[in-house]
Amino acid sequence: MPSAPSKLYSDDVSLLVVTLDTNPFFWSTFSFPFSEFLSHVLAFLNSILLLSQLNQVVVIATGCNSCTYLYDSSSDKNHGSTTGSMPSLYSDLLHNLEVFLAGDQQLAKPRVNAAGGGAPPPSLLSGSLSMALCYIQRAFRSGPIHPQPRILCLQGSADGPEQYVAIMNSIFSAQHSTVPIDSCYIGSNNSAFLQQASYITGGIYYRPPHLDGLFQYFSTVFATDLHSRAFLRLPKSVGVDFRASCFCHKQTIDMGYVCSVCLSIFCEHHDKCSTCGSVFGQAQSNVPSSTDRKRKA
Amino acid sequence: MNNTVKRPLNGGVEDDDEDEADGADLEAWERTYAEDRSWESLQEDESGLLRPIDTTAIHHAQYRRRLRALASTAATARIQKGLIRYLYIVADLSKAASETDLKPSRMAVIGRQVEAFIREFFDQNPLSHIGLVTIKDGIAHCLTELGGSPESHIKALMGKLECSGDASLQNALELVLGYLNQIPSYGHREVLILYSALSTCDPGDLMETIQKCKKSKIRCSVIGLAAEMFICKHLSQETGGTYSVALDESHLKELVLEHAPPPPAIAEYATANLIKMGFPQRAAESAVAICTCHEEARTGGGYTCPRCKVRVCELPTECRICGLTLISSPHLARSYHHLFPIVPFDEVSQTSQNGSSHNFSSDCFGCQQSLLSQGNKPGLSVTCPKCKQQFCLDCDIYIHESLHNCPGCESFRHSNSVTTAQ
Numbered sequence: 233m234p235s236a237p238s239k240l241y242s243d244d245v246s247l248l249v250v251t252l253d254t255n256p257f258f259w260s261t262f263s264f265p266f267s268e269f270l271s272h273v274l275a276f277l278n279s280i281l282l283l284s285q286l287n288q289v290v291v292i293a294t295g296c297n298s299c300t301y302l303y304d305s306s307s308d309k310n311h312g313s314t315t316g317s318m319p320s321l322y323s324d325l326l327h328n329l330e331v332f333l334a335g336d337q338q339l340a341k342p343r344v345n346a347a348g349g350g351a352p353p354p355s356l357l358s359g360s361l362s363m364a365l366c367y368i369q370r371a372f373r374s375g376p377i378h379p380q381p382r383i384l385c386l387q388g389s390a391d392g393p394e395q396y397v398a399i400m401n402s403i404f405s406a407q408h409s410t411v412p413i414d415s416c417y418i419g420s421n422n423s424a425f426l427q428q429a430s431y432i433t434g435g436i437y438y439r440p441p442h443l444d445g446l447f448q449y450f451s452t453v454f455a456t457d458l459h460s461r462a463f464l465r466l467p468k469s470v471g472v473d474f475r476a477s478c479f480c481h482k483q484t485i486d487m488g489y490v491c492s493v494c495l496s497i498f499c500e501h502h503d504k505c506s507t508c509g510s511v512f513g514q515a516q517s518n519v520p521s522s523t524d525r526k527r528k529a
Numbered sequence: 530m531n532n533t534v535k536r537p538l539n540g541g542v543e544d545d546d547e548d549e550a551d552g553a554d555l556e557a558w559e560r561t562y563a564e565d566r567s568w569e570s571l572q573e574d575e576s577g578l579l580r581p582i583d584t585t586a587i588h589h590a591q592y593r594r595r596l597r598a599l600a601s602t603a604a605t606a607r608i609q610k611g612l613i614r615y616l617y618i619v620a621d622l623s624k625a626a627s628e629t630d631l632k633p634s635r636m637a638v639i640g641r642q643v644e645a646f647i648r649e650f651f652d653q654n655p656l657s658h659i660g661l662v663t664i665k666d667g668i669a670h671c672l673t674e675l676g677g678s679p680e681s682h683i684k685a686l687m688g689k690l691e692c693s694g695d696a697s698l699q700n701a702l703e704l705v706l707g708y709l710n711q712i713p714s715y716g717h718r719e720v721l722i723l724y725s726a727l728s729t730c731d732p733g734d735l736m737e738t739i740q741k742c743k744k745s746k747i748r749c750s751v752i753g754l755a756a757e758m759f760i761c762k763h764l765s766q767e768t769g770g771t772y773s774v775a776l777d778e779s780h781l782k783e784l785v786l787e788h789a790p791p792p793p794a795i796a797e798y799a800t801a802n803l804i805k806m807g808f809p810q811r812a813a814e815s816a817v818a819i820c821t822c823h824e825e826a827r828t829g830g831g832y833t834c835p836r837c838k839v840r841v842c843e844l845p846t847e848c849r850i851c852g853l854t855l856i857s858s859p860h861l862a863r864s865y866h867h868l869f870p871i872v873p874f875d876e877v878s879q880t881s882q883n884g885s886s887h888n889f890s891s892d893c894f895g896c897q898q899s900l901l902s903q904g905n906k907p908g909l910s911v912t913c914p915k916c917k918q919q920f921c922l923d924c925d926i927y928i929h930e931s932l933h934n935c936p937g938c939e940s941f942r943h944s945n946s947v948t949t950a951q
Contacts, residue, residue, distance in 0.1 A: 362940070486807060486808050492613050
């Protein structure tokens with residue numbers, strides 16, 4: 233995998249990959265309407281494209297049941313509206329968004345309400361982060377001079393604990409390729425996953441207090457390219473929650489027991505690990521070990 | 530060259546002989562080049578400039594072979610990996626390490642590769658520890674104790690790169706044995722020996738020491754820089770390690786970095802235990818506290834031990850006051866991809882793409898790059914066996930080597946895939 237520092241790139245040109253949360257369960261119960269949110273986002277994306285002719289913007293939708301690319305400013309498939317009244321950014325993105333939302337709803341399997349409970353299902357952040365990273369790798373391969381990539385997550389839904397491993401894999405891969413992940417979280421409580429993502433990759437995590445001025449927060453905090461960030465006073469982190477959740481009760485704990493074989497976390501002492509089946513305190517002598525021995529040397 | 534000198538002397542008769550019997554008149558090293566017509570594989574593009582040879586298909590085929598070999602061994606047995614490793618790196622700094630067959634000298638190359646290895650090792654195994662041992666003048670010295678911070682090891686190694694005297698395998702193994710017998714029973718004990726000498730000067734019976742290592746369940750691997758030695762092979766076979774000899778510097782780098790990911794664990798070598806660990810929270814930027822590692826007041830981000838509430842500067846570490854191992858959940862998560870690997874993708878054969886029942890997309894699902902080669906014909910692509918999405922070859926390599934997530938499986942909620950996670 234080609235590494236970023238070996239290539240020359242100009243400081244001011246950025247490739248911004250935006251993952252947009254379109255989870256209908258979240259937006260239907262949220263106080264701020266999705267249409268207003270979208271108008272702030274579109275104005276912001278337009279301003280990014282105005283900052284430099286070479287800037288690129290890619291938008292990926294994070295849905296409840298699927299993820300897809302909504303818009304790519306460098307692709308030659310952009311049509312623009314037939315009447316010419318809107319730039320292609322707006323018309324193409326809105327058109328693709330409508331198509332996506334219809335498809336996403338169709339993919340939803342009927343949920344059993346008794347099991348579902350009160351919490352809205354989370355959106356598939358791990359999928360859109362993985363797609364964003366694949367696109368960024370393509371940008372790295374494109375030649376010796378390429379824009380500086382970064383990812384911006386616009387998220388409102390809560391974290392889905394089943395995506396933990398996949399999101400952490402994406403974070404470590406982003407850290408390895410020096411791609412910062414910025415997050416703008418508008419939900420109610422802070423998102424631990426996005427805080428960790430921004431901390432580990434060197435991005436900014438920000439939760440805007442007043443949603444009416446969202447465009448102002450976007451353009452002052454998230455619009456600057458990586459080179460200029462050294463000269464600005466950006467919001468500092470308010471502390472990152474690194475606590476783990478135990479595998480048995482899914483509660484966050486700050487002290488626990490870790491299985492030495494599979495690294496599962498438990499909050500209390502057990503005799504046997506529920507993930508890998510190893511019995512604690514004695515040398516493992518279960519059946520698979522005989523095939524291990526055969527394979528040696 | 531010999532061939533051109535012969536022709537004027539012997540006239541036309543020799544030419545026919547040379548064409549048929551290339552074994553007879555050529556030196557051994559020339560025979561490898563007699564049939565090599567590498568100029569024929571050069572291509573020109575439209576403007577007459579030489580185009581680089583398209584090696585992506587070959588590169589990808591090599592990569593897939595390697596992946597299949599790994600997957601087949603992993604699939605036959607439920608192989609567990611040794612994730613908590615205590616590794617000693619033994620660097621041979623005897624007189625043989627000053628040889629210049631690797632530029633600038635074997636010792637400098639060893640220093641470089643060990644530094645890169647230490648960084649990669651802590652990246653992939655955050656809960657493990659490394660110690661350094663050098664062999665000089667027939668005596669083994671312990672450079673650094675088993676510790677978890679890469680910088681201290683690298684600094685110590687770079688300061689001590691001088692070579693002289695003989696190498697002694699037995700002294701090194703005895704020293705390492707002494708240290709590794711003191712570590713907790715859930716850790717996997719490993720030794721990696723970078724050996725450049727062709728002999729070993731031992732005070733006693735080396736075979737006895739090898740048997741002692743085997744009894745203490747230490748997995749010894751050797752990387753030779755000179756030639757293959759029986760004793761190294763015997764040592765690695767007895768203890769369950771690997772032995773390889775490096776051909777040149779890039780091969781040495783490959784061999785050394787092969788030891789960075791956790792090896793398959795031999796199950797009875799380490800006991801399974803529940804280790805008590807703490808997960809501290811990171812303080813806000815404005816918090817002030819006295820830090821235990823530097824013993825002075827510090828502002829800004831530090832971590833608070835959950836048991837005794839003192840501040841530590843970095844993770845992973847052991848709290849100096851109460852002895853609790855402190856890690857953050859990302860450190861554990863770095864190793865989860867070894868436990869939940871993704872399956873290799875299947876190649877899509879180009880013949881089946883035309884007129885088959887599947888709908889083949891024209892763009893890679895991950896990066897949106899067009900999968901069609903020149904002339905709108907389908908190019909090489911791969912597909913995930915679980916979610917059936919198509920990916921280009923570069924995404925395939927990136928997904929399996931760095932990302933460890935299939936974007937297709939992650940992007941569809943109801944695909945029957947994905948890890949057990951928490």
